[in-house]
Amino acid sequence: MSGGPLDPPLPHRIASRAGAAGRDVQLQQFVNRATDIRDHARVEALDAAFGSRTEAVRTLAGQIKQHTLDHLDHYVGQFADAATAAGVHVHFAADGPAANEICLAIARRRGCRRCVKSKSMVTEETKLVPALQAAGIEAVETDLGEFIIQLDDDAPSHIVAPMIHKDRRAVGRAFEREIGAPYTEDPAELTAIARAHMRVQYQRADLGVSGANFLVAETGTVVICTNEGNADLSVSGPPVHIAFVGIEKLVPRLQDLPVFLKLLARSATAQPITIYTTMLTGPRRAADHDGPEEMHVILVDNGRTRLLAPDTRELLRCIRCGACLNTCPVYRKVGGGHAYGAVYSGPIGATITPLLAGLENYPDLPHASSLCGACFDACPVRIDLPGQLVRRRREMVETRVTGLLERSLMRAWAWSLRGPRRYRMATRLQRVGLRALGRAGWIRRAPPPLAGWTRERDLPVPARRSFHDWWKKRERGGRP
Amino acid sequence: MRITLFIPCLTDAFTPRAAVAIVKILEYLGHDVDVPATQTCCGQPMFNAGFHVEAKRLVTRMLDVFDGDATVVTPSGSCAALIRHHAPTLYAAGTPERQRVENLGGRLYEFVEFLVRVERMDLAAHDVRWDGDVTEHFPCHGRGIGLGDETMSLLRGIAGVRLHPLEHRDQCCGFGGTFAVKQPAISGGMLREKVSCIAATGADVVVCNDAGCAMNIAGGCHRAGTPVEVRSFAEILAEGLELLTREEPS
Amino acid sequence: MSNDTAPSGPGLSRDVFVARIRAQLDASGPPGPPPSDSKLVRRVEDGADLVAEFASRATEAGMAVETVSPATLRAQLASRLDDVKRVTVSMSPGPRRDAVIDVVTTLGIEIIDWRRASGVLAHYDADVGITDVAAAVAETGTLVLSSGEHHSRGAFMVPPRHLAIVPRAAIVADLVDLLAAEPGRPPHERPAATVLVSGPSKTADIEGILITGVHGPGRVEVLVVV
Numbered sequence: 001m002s003g004g005p006l007d008p009p010l011p012h013r014i015a016s017r018a019g020a021a022g023r024d025v026q027l028q029q030f031v032n033r034a035t036d037i038r039d040h041a042r043v044e045a046l047d048a049a050f051g052s053r054t055e056a057v058r059t060l061a062g063q064i065k066q067h068t069l070d071h072l073d074h075y076v077g078q079f080a081d082a083a084t085a086a087g088v089h090v091h092f093a094a095d096g097p098a099a100n101e102i103c104l105a106i107a108r109r110r111g112c113r114r115c116v117k118s119k120s121m122v123t124e125e126t127k128l129v130p131a132l133q134a135a136g137i138e139a140v141e142t143d144l145g146e147f148i149i150q151l152d153d154d155a156p157s158h159i160v161a162p163m164i165h166k167d168r169r170a171v172g173r174a175f176e177r178e179i180g181a182p183y184t185e186d187p188a189e190l191t192a193i194a195r196a197h198m199r200v201q202y203q204r205a206d207l208g209v210s211g212a213n214f215l216v217a218e219t220g221t222v223v224i225c226t227n228e229g230n231a232d233l234s235v236s237g238p239p240v241h242i243a244f245v246g247i248e249k250l251v252p253r254l255q256d257l258p259v260f261l262k263l264l265a266r267s268a269t270a271q272p273i274t275i276y277t278t279m280l281t282g283p284r285r286a287a288d289h290d291g292p293e294e295m296h297v298i299l300v301d302n303g304r305t306r307l308l309a310p311d312t313r314e315l316l317r318c319i320r321c322g323a324c325l326n327t328c329p330v331y332r333k334v335g336g337g338h339a340y341g342a343v344y345s346g347p348i349g350a351t352i353t354p355l356l357a358g359l360e361n362y363p364d365l366p367h368a369s370s371l372c373g374a375c376f377d378a379c380p381v382r383i384d385l386p387g388q389l390v391r392r393r394r395e396m397v398e399t400r401v402t403g404l405l406e407r408s409l410m411r412a413w414a415w416s417l418r419g420p421r422r423y424r425m426a427t428r429l430q431r432v433g434l435r436a437l438g439r440a441g442w443i444r445r446a447p448p449p450l451a452g453w454t455r456e457r458d459l460p461v462p463a464r465r466s467f468h469d470w471w472k473k474r475e476r477g478g479r480p
Numbered sequence: 481m482r483i484t485l486f487i488p489c490l491t492d493a494f495t496p497r498a499a500v501a502i503v504k505i506l507e508y509l510g511h512d513v514d515v516p517a518t519q520t521c522c523g524q525p526m527f528n529a530g531f532h533v534e535a536k537r538l539v540t541r542m543l544d545v546f547d548g549d550a551t552v553v554t555p556s557g558s559c560a561a562l563i564r565h566h567a568p569t570l571y572a573a574g575t576p577e578r579q580r581v582e583n584l585g586g587r588l589y590e591f592v593e594f595l596v597r598v599e600r601m602d603l604a605a606h607d608v609r610w611d612g613d614v615t616e617h618f619p620c621h622g623r624g625i626g627l628g629d630e631t632m633s634l635l636r637g638i639a640g641v642r643l644h645p646l647e648h649r650d651q652c653c654g655f656g657g658t659f660a661v662k663q664p665a666i667s668g669g670m671l672r673e674k675v676s677c678i679a680a681t682g683a684d685v686v687v688c689n690d691a692g693c694a695m696n697i698a699g700g701c702h703r704a705g706t707p708v709e710v711r712s713f714a715e716i717l718a719e720g721l722e723l724l725t726r727e728e729p730s
Numbered sequence: 731m732s733n734d735t736a737p738s739g740p741g742l743s744r745d746v747f748v749a750r751i752r753a754q755l756d757a758s759g760p761p762g763p764p765p766s767d768s769k770l771v772r773r774v775e776d777g778a779d780l781v782a783e784f785a786s787r788a789t790e791a792g793m794a795v796e797t798v799s800p801a802t803l804r805a806q807l808a809s810r811l812d813d814v815k816r817v818t819v820s821m822s823p824g825p826r827r828d829a830v831i832d833v834v835t836t837l838g839i840e841i842i843d844w845r846r847a848s849g850v851l852a853h854y855d856a857d858v859g860i861t862d863v864a865a866a867v868a869e870t871g872t873l874v875l876s877s878g879e880h881h882s883r884g885a886f887m888v889p890p891r892h893l894a895i896v897p898r899a900a901i902v903a904d905l906v907d908l909l910a911a912e913p914g915r916p917p918h919e920r921p922a923a924t925v926l927v928s929g930p931s932k933t934a935d936i937e938g939i940l941i942t943g944v945h946g947p948g949r950v951e952v953l954v955v956v
Contacts, residue, residue, distance in 0.1 A: 015665055028669070034938050036648075049773060056770055063765040071761035073752040080744055086917035092747035093740070101740035144944055145935035161935065168936050191933060191941040198945060203851060220917045229887055229931040229946030236883040236923065237850050247751070252764045254912075258905040259771045269934070272787070273870045273905070276946070277926035285922050287879035290849045298741075301750065308754040329652045333669035368663055370656025370670070371528055372620035387566075393530025402530065414526050414534035417489070418541065423520040427493055442702055452661035456668030457699035460494060467487050467496035471503075471515045 005338035006124070006155045010357075012341035014334065014364040027165060027335040034164050035326040041270035042323055042378065049266060061259045062382040065317035068217075068250050069308065075217040075250045076299065082220030083297055086282030091298045096126035099300045103128065103209070103242050104135050106296055110240050112137060112207035116198075118224070118231035119143040120211025121159060121320060122244040122300050124343045128209070139209075140201045142230035144194050151178040157337035157345065160268045160322035165336040198230070208235040208292065212245040213319070214260060215297075218253040221281045222297060225264060225274040232278055241283070241292040246300050248316035260319060263380040267321035303356040315352055315388060317381040324348055324375035324385060330368055340365065347375035351388040359392065359401045366392035409449060424468070431462040483511045484546060486554040486588070489521050490691035498555050498691065498711075501718035502591050506553065508723055509599060519545045524562040527570075528657050536570040539563070543580045551598065552588040555712060557690055560590045561624030590622075591714055592689060596630045603637035610720035611640035615683035617674070617697060618650040619690035631687060631713050638720050644681040648673070653688075655696040671700040679706045687713050768910075774869040774903040781868075781954055784901050788871025791929035792942060793950040795871075803895075806953055807833045810893060814857045816840045820885035821862040826895060826955075830860055850884030859885035859947070860893045864924065869904045872928045873952065876921035883923050892927075892947040898956045 046054050068075055080090045093099035099122075107115070115137055117129065129150070132139040141150045145162040149155065151174040156162030163171075168185045175181040181193045210231050214223040222243050224231045235241040251257060265271040284291030307315050325331045325346030337345030342353040342362070350365040359366075366389050375385040396402045416426040437443045438461035446454040453459055483506055487499045506513050523538030542563070546552050554560055564585035571578035595601045616632055635641050654660060654670030674697060678686050686701075688694045689712050698710040709727075718724040742750075774783055785795045798806045807830060811817070817839055821827040834841055844852040853859060861881070865874040873894050877883050886892045902908050908926075931946030942948045 015663060032673075037938060053770060056767075060765060060767055060770060067761065067764045070755065070757055073748050073755060074759075074761055076751060077744070077748055082917045086920070086922075090744075092742045092744055094742050094747070094750075098740045098742070105739050142945065143935070144933045148935070161938070163935055171936055187936040187939045188941050190936055191944050195944055199854065203854060219920060221920075227932045227934075228944045230944075232883070232887045232925060233850075233945055236887070239849075254909045255768070255906075256764055256766070257909050258768075261905060262771065262773075271928075272791075273872065273926065273928045275791075275927065275929045275932050277928070279924045279926075280922065281917055281920045281924075282922050284877070285918075288877055288922060289845045289879075290883050291877055291922050299747070301747070305750045305754055308751065310754075310756075329654070329670045329673075330663075330666050333666050333673075364663075366530075367659065368666065370620070370652045370654060370659045370667065372652035372656065373623045374620070374650075374652065377623060390528060390530060390566075393528070394532050395530070397530040397532075407531075410526060410529055410531050411534060414523075414531065414538065417521040417523075417538055420518045420520060423489075427489070431493065442699075449661060452664040453699070455664045456660075456703070457671055457696065458702040459699055460695055460702075462493040463496045465496065467492045467499040468515070468517070470496060470500060472517070 004155050006343055008341040010361040012362050014339050014368045024335060028333060030167065031164055031336045032332045035332050038326040042267055045266040045270035057259060058380050058382050061263050061380055062317055064251065064256050065381050068252055069313050069316050072247065075252060076247055078217040079215050079220055079250060082218060086220045088220060088282050089296045091296060093298050093300045095302050099126045099244060099298050100128055100131040102298050106240065106242060107137055107207055112240060114205045115139040115207040115209055116142050116201050116205040116234040117209040118226065118234045119146050120244055121343060122211055122246050125302055142198055142234050144228060147194060148174055155338065158322060158325055159320050202233045202237050205238045208238040208241045210235050210243050212243050212249055214257060215245055215250045216254055217250055219281055221279050224278045227275045229276050232276055236291055239293045242296040242298065244298050244300055247304050264319050264321050267323040267380040307355060311391065312355060314383050317383055318348055319381060321380055323378040323380065327374040327378040347385040351385060351392055354392050359396050359399060363396065363401055366396060427466055435461045481511050482550045483513050484550045484552045485513060485515045486519060486552050488556045488559045491555050494695055495691045498714050501714035501724055502555055504718050504723040505714060508721060516545050522559045522562055524559055525657055527562060527566055532570060539567045539570060539581060540577065543584060546584055553591055553594050555591050557590040557619055557625055558621035560588055561621045563588055565624060590625055592630050593625060593627060603634065606721065608720040609639045610716055612685055613642045613644060613683045614685045614687055615644045615646045615678060615681040616649060616687040617646060617653060619688060619693045620652050621690060631689060634713060635687065644683045646681055647677045653693050653696050655692045660696060671696060675700040675704050675706055678708055685709045685711050687711055687716060689713055768906045772904045772906045776903045778903060780901045780903060781898055781956055783868035784866055784871055785954060788952055791871045793871065793929055793952050795952045795954065797954045797956055800955060803955055804829055804833050808837060810951060811837055811839060814839055816842055816856050817858045817860055818842050818844050818853050818856040818885050819860045820882045822880050826862065844882050844884065850882065850888055853884035853888035856889040858891040858893055859889040861885050863894055863896050863900055865908060866896045866901045867905055867908050868901050870928050872926045875925050875927060877923040878921055886927060887946045890947055891949045893951045896952055896954045898954065
């Protein structure tokens with residue numbers, strides 16, 4: 001499957017979509033408001049919970065994750081041993097197709113026909129649902145937002161709130177068209193329709209697929225956080241449960257979980273903890289009367305070992321809370337995640353997508369940031385996202401993905417700053433040139449490379465006299 | 481105290497009055513101000529754009545220009561953040577340059593930061609008055625140097641200032657250096673939101689301490705026909721102390 | 731299916747997979763203990779009034795909480811099951827379970843025996859799932875439910891109402907206490923499923939508007955026995 005918003009023609013240019021969203025003012029305002037509410041709620045929730053300790057708590061969470069990543073070989077092995085001891089089949093997938101193929105092989109062996117699936121970003125990476133459908137297995141997304149996205153053949157635009165770009169009317173239309181429900185715009189009625197529809201799916205399903213938020217190495221436990229409860233219903237009914245999990249989800253011990261459970265829910269949705277925190281350590285035991293007969297964990301690499309390089313390792317600390325998306329003015333202005341043209345959007349997506357899919361394929365993403373730093377402030381595991389974006393820019397310069405014209409201009413500018421005489425001369429030239437273009441102190445339309453500036457705002461002309469000229473004259477005249 | 485001023489390129493060319501205000505305030509406070517004639521640019525534009533070889537050359541120049549142990553004051557929070565947090569990463573740990581850049585970062589302050597953390601200026605002890613309706617935009621790189629509400633608190637300490645809170649005061653105005661030119665649609669969207677929040681305050685003056693953001697906001701207000709003047713806090717304070725003649729908002 | 735020998739089909743062997751990871755790391759060998767600071771992370775101290783704390787946090791989370799004495803438990807149960815036709819009961823054997831069964835039977839309510847059914851399906855016919863808890867957490871108003879011989883995964887997820895009975899002794903102060911280091915219990919001796927429930931099922935997927943009861947129960951009622 002290709003051509004969807006998350007699978008655009010390459011190289012992907014964010015500007016085209018940003019422009020479209022800018023014209024689609026309603027969408028932009030909608031996303032703006034939704035993210036703004038979430039962002040404020042996050043700040044209040046963390047402040048209420050931890051007050052002045054918040055920074056220290058975030059630092060600790062980042063350190064635990066960093067420690068785990070620094071010793072990831074050990075913890076992956078420890079997890080595999082413990083999970084196997086608990087009766088889990090652990091699989092190791094190098095990439096998306098391999099992960100899907102492992103899943104399909106299990107489904108074939110068990111004769112599975114109907115899959116209920118809870119939300120998982122990894123399965124978005126691997127494009128699992130189309131792969132299941134191609135193999136003749138019916139696959140239903142059970143998270144309400146993901147379900148509506150699936151009905152509309154759309155793509156999620158937010159890590160936590162996948163249909164943040166859709167309103168209630170779109171939901172009403174999708175339910176009317178796809179599942180024959182009478183049209184309504186009432187969110188409670190819409191939710192009730194989804195509930196009734198989904199209960200039938202849960203009872204018919206013979207395969208449950210989930211992601212995971214954490215893997216506990218010490219005990220081999222898979223931890224899944226949801227608010228709806230769809231993961232529990234998806235994986236406790238069917239005889240087979242398969243969890244797709246990126247290797248960055250590991251934490252060492254159960255006792256390391258509280259800091260993450262406390263931060264994740266507050267950062268994502270301003271809750272003290274998600275409604276359901278489900279800890280699964282193996283399939284049903286001999287004495288149990290329900291639960292899956294088989295449980296599988298597919299550990300997915302899919303580019304993650306590349307990110308494990310020292311310079312980018314911190315990116316794997318990400319716990320997918322979505323706080324950096326909600327707080328990012330760029331994410332808000334482009335109308336949400338689709339503009340990024342990849343599974344992960346916002347600041348985290350802008351920095352990992354070029355690493356996973358190539359700088360040359362996503363040359364706009366590292367530059368789609370004013371480096372304002374709001375994401376760094378919001379990140380519960382303190383990933384230096386602006387610093388990482390600057391590194392991507394440096395890599396673009398080093399690998400000449402940045403074009404010759406831009407490289408020449410920047411180098412000429414840098415040259416002009418390497419001595420006071422050059423600097424004075426350049427400042428003077430700039431003053432004369434820009435003052436000639438200006439009327440009454442303002443330039444309404446400037447030539448390249450400043451054309452982008454005057455497309456959106458006027459450019460003030462330089463002052464008649466620079467500060468350094470003022471100072472020199474004052475020094476000559478002697479201070480009073 | 482002997483204070484060396486670092487006046488970066490945008491302030492030098494576009495908002496020199498903000499730098500003049502800083503000179504006058506520092507002298508009013510009894511400091512001995514010096515402006516090394518050899519200074520140019522800290523290399524921030526190159527650093528942020530990924531040109532780190534070029535940025536490193538300019539930072540290394542800075543180390544010579546601002547050699548010694550004098551306190552350095554600059555109007556730009558983003559230049560201060562560059563020297564303090566990012567420039568050290570350009571040099572290997574343990575090298576003499578790394579030590580020098582860390583030393584410079586330790587004695588370089590953004591102006592408001594200097595007033596609050598070093599000077600500990602108490603406005604109540606001075607005869608300062610500035611009448612007008614003011615709002616304040618928080619430049620993002622204040623974050624980088626750990627600033628928060630300092631400018632607002634200082635403004636509240638000036639008799640006559642009617643401070644109108646700005647909604648989303650700490651949301652980026654869309655400047656971001658080359659970002660404003662490379663991604664005009666996104667940057668412009670951010671700027672329009674900033675301008676409409678400023679207009680909604682009803683203030684005549686918006687205080688903004690970073691020259692880049694100030695140019696961006698001024699340009700956005702001018703394009704939108706929003707009659708708001710952009711000033712640095714230093715200008716308001718210098719006018720309030722009658723060190724500069726007040727420019728009436730037009 | 732062993733995971734440390736050759737891969738079965740499309741997967742990598744564990745050794746190859748781990749070697750790819752190791753190639754990016756400097757350190758090798760077993761790590762020291764991870765950074766840890768339970769004092770920093772803790773929000774509720776052990777000395778707090780845990781019943782009051784639990785009740786107020788659970789209420790904030792949208793659960794209906796009532797404190798009862800052993801003497802009033804039966805009456806409270808009866809009043810809550812007034813209009814109910816079918817229930818499932820997922821509790822450890824003992825006097826409290828006997829009390830529940832007694833009350834339910836007296837009211838003429840059908841008890842669906844989920845042990846005889848296949849998987850969790852039995853619970854889809856129940857109006858209320860009645861459970862005890864493995865523990866509860868005051869900090870977040872959380873009910874902790876574990877699977878086992880006497881405990882179904884469906885009772886607290888499938889019926890539209892969940893009624894939980896929580897003895898005071900089951901309440902711990904903080905998540906830190908719930909997940910504290912415990913003497914090593916091998917993975918296969920842990921419950922296969924332990925679910926922390928902190929409110930009725932919720933979604934805000936449609937325009938950020940909070941709706942309860944999307945997949946799991948829309949009502950969670952808690953009787954704290956003191």
